[in-house]
Amino acid sequence: MSLFSFAKTEFKNLFSKPATRPYPQQPREYPERTRGHIENDMDVCILCGLCSKKCPTGAITVDRAGKTWSISGFSCIQCGYCVESCPKKCLSMKQSYTQPDAQKGTNTFVKPEQPAPAKPAAEAAKPAPAPKPAADAEKPAAVPAVPAEAAEPAAKQD
């Protein structure tokens, strides 16, 4: 490179915008179809385990007894197969990437307790049954058992 072309490039760079962004002050906007990380809407998830069976890397673990759904973000390859196979459509592919870490971690989500199903209106409007009267108050007093000798008259002695 001649000195002239070097000086030309130098001047051009001095008075033009930098090619890089001042990250993190100006974070990059993800393109619309970026595959970043998987998120699960635990309110809708039924813990069926289908996503876990379909995942080619075994990144998802479903514990039905413990009511948890876990994903290892570092094992996920963002193929989106779990999103397609979920019967409840509660999985979604988010644009942002898994946060960097020194260790391969797993994110675990707990299924929230569902409220008890509401009673039908007709059933809810029914009056409560009247309380039963105290059983002991109305019962007749127990009759004492009569011994056999006392109940039968003594045999006549001739």
Ligand code: SF4
């Ligand atoms: S397939 Fe869907 S509903 Fe079933 S466990 Fe996975 S996320 Fe939950």
Ligand code: SF4
């Ligand atoms: S996107 Fe692919 S690799 Fe990632 S959890 Fe879903 S099925 Fe597994």
